[in-house]
Amino acid sequence: MASGPYSAKVMDHFMNPRNVGEIEDASGVGEVGNPACGDMMRLYLKVEDGKIVDAKFRTFGCGAAIASSSMLTEMIKGKTVEEAQAITNQHVADALDGLPAVKIHCSVMAEEAVKSALDDYRKKNPA
Amino acid sequence: MANIFFDHISTTPIDTRVLEAMMPYFTERYGNPSSHIHDQGQQALKAIDAARTEVAGLVNAKPEAIVFTSGATEANNLAIKGAAEAWGRKGKHLVASEVEHFSVLNALLPLRNRGYEVTTVKADSDGKVDPDDVRKAIRTDTVLVSVMHANSEIGTIEPIEEIGRIAREREVLFHTDATASAGHIPLDVTAAGADLVTLSAHNFYGPKGTGALVVREGVRLESQIDGGFQEMGYRAGTENVPGIVGMGQAAKIASEEMGEWSFRLRRLEKRLHDGVASSVEHLHFTGHPTDRLPGHVSFWVEYAEGESLLLFLALHGVMAASGSACSSNLKGRDEEDLVASHVLRAIGVPSDICTGSITFSMGKGNTEQDVDQVLSVLPGIVRRLWEMSPTYLDYQKKVLRGG
Numbered sequence: 418m419a420s421g422p423y424s425a426k427v428m429d430h431f432m433n434p435r436n437v438g439e440i441e442d443a444s445g446v447g448e449v450g451n452p453a454c455g456d457m458m459r460l461y462l463k464v465e466d467g468k469i470v471d472a473k474f475r476t477f478g479c480g481a482a483i484a485s486s487s488m489l490t491e492m493i494k495g496k497t498v499e500e501a502q503a504i505t506n507q508h509v510a511d512a513l514d515g516l517p518a519v520k521i522h523c524s525v526m527a528e529e530a531v532k533s534a535l536d537d538y539r540k541k542n543p544a
Numbered sequence: 545m546a547n548i549f550f551d552h553i554s555t556t557p558i559d560t561r562v563l564e565a566m567m568p569y570f571t572e573r574y575g576n577p578s579s580h581i582h583d584q585g586q587q588a589l590k591a592i593d594a595a596r597t598e599v600a601g602l603v604n605a606k607p608e609a610i611v612f613t614s615g616a617t618e619a620n621n622l623a624i625k626g627a628a629e630a631w632g633r634k635g636k637h638l639v640a641s642e643v644e645h646f647s648v649l650n651a652l653l654p655l656r657n658r659g660y661e662v663t664t665v666k667a668d669s670d671g672k673v674d675p676d677d678v679r680k681a682i683r684t685d686t687v688l689v690s691v692m693h694a695n696s697e698i699g700t701i702e703p704i705e706e707i708g709r710i711a712r713e714r715e716v717l718f719h720t721d722a723t724a725s726a727g728h729i730p731l732d733v734t735a736a737g738a739d740l741v742t743l744s745a746h747n748f749y750g751p752k753g754t755g756a757l758v759v760r761e762g763v764r765l766e767s768q769i770d771g772g773f774q775e776m777g778y779r780a781g782t783e784n785v786p787g788i789v790g791m792g793q794a795a796k797i798a799s800e801e802m803g804e805w806s807f808r809l810r811r812l813e814k815r816l817h818d819g820v821a822s823s824v825e826h827l828h829f830t831g832h833p834t835d836r837l838p839g840h841v842s843f844w845v846e847y848a849e850g851e852s853l854l855l856f857l858a859l860h861g862v863m864a865a866s867g868s869a870c871s872s873n874l875k876g877r878d879e880e881d882l883v884a885s886h887v888l889r890a891i892g893v894p895s896d897i898c899t900g901s902i903t904f905s906m907g908k909g910n911t912e913q914d915v916d917q918v919l920s921v922l923p924g925i926v927r928r929l930w931e932m933s934p935t936y937l938d939y940q941k942k943v944l945r946g947g
Contacts (some may be wrong), residue, residue: 421855423855432859434932437931448727452935453895459934471605475896476934477849479851480851482849
């Protein structure tokens, strides 16, 4: 069901967000955004043998921010660290059947969150 | 699913009696009031003059003072730019409150670029403008003071009579934007000492596309639309006859029924206010607690973003508005538009914990059942957003640590 400015996909992920929560012993945690700017996302990754086996998030933000977070976790689960590193905001927006122009920054937040969580993972697990 | 309209501050449904009054002016009475040598033109002219009398009656003005426009935005533009241009030789300074609508604030921008100076008067944490601040802002070269009658986002009613008195003493023009208030609370423009007053028909059960600027006798304004000599020369262009007839009918109905509406709306307002206060934690009401529009309840909730709240409410069939960081300017040109509402910032709402407020504005068609329905879904929606929010998680951990 599409609502207001959003696609049916966005609304689905907004109403039924996937992977909300925390990972206690996360391999990497990324936090981006700022509540003062309207949105903030915290992403937890569990990495085993170079592969993302689990991803959870918590997001404060608008419908697009929550949907982008949810979609991102779906996209990165099962991917290698390298594959996840290559995900861009455009991939997230496309997977959601597009976002309104002024909401593109929400998909950028998702991209930044995964990059930040992977940075944290590499810091904790130097090659 | 419920279908509850709690967004009357954005617009109101047209009253069927208003629509009925308008209909003949789309069909059999199609005359142009300027072409009144024949019956069709005569009928149209009489109709808009009757509407002028009704609209004047709503705000205790003289019928000749009513200048019909395409709406409140045009009326605000005519008031601000028209007065500044007509009185530019007296001075080039204007005073406006910081909680004005964009059609006032943005009408001031091009004037600034043309050498006019604008002093912005602050509002307190309830959204009230202090008349004394207005007094202090007035200079010898001030031509106009603009302070709204009531704020749409937070509902606060401003002390326009005192501000009007100060403007009169200092011999500057006083404009008040009564878009949110006219037809809902009594407004006596003569008692308020207002020289210019903005009215909007669709905000009191009239049609969209019609508004008026009340121009006190003798106030010179530079017309902002050049053309013929309609509307006493203040506003050229063939009159929107059906719209004006509708505005007149809406004004007549509001004059007669406003007291009854507001009595009912005050009760609904209390029920909604008390209900959310007792069922939602971390909730902060905005606007003045008592000097506010009837049926208007506005607040923000910590750790819950405004647009997400609105979207979930909409999914439950509840239509409300927000001065949210992300939602109200969805059609904005760029992310610059995604900043928190200027009104919330003005009243000192902390932007690091609040990025969106909710405005529930009820109308004459709403019932106690509507209020109860909203109260039955709101706490669950807030909890759901909290459960997703990293900031709420941090708050909970802090509480657990005893912090």
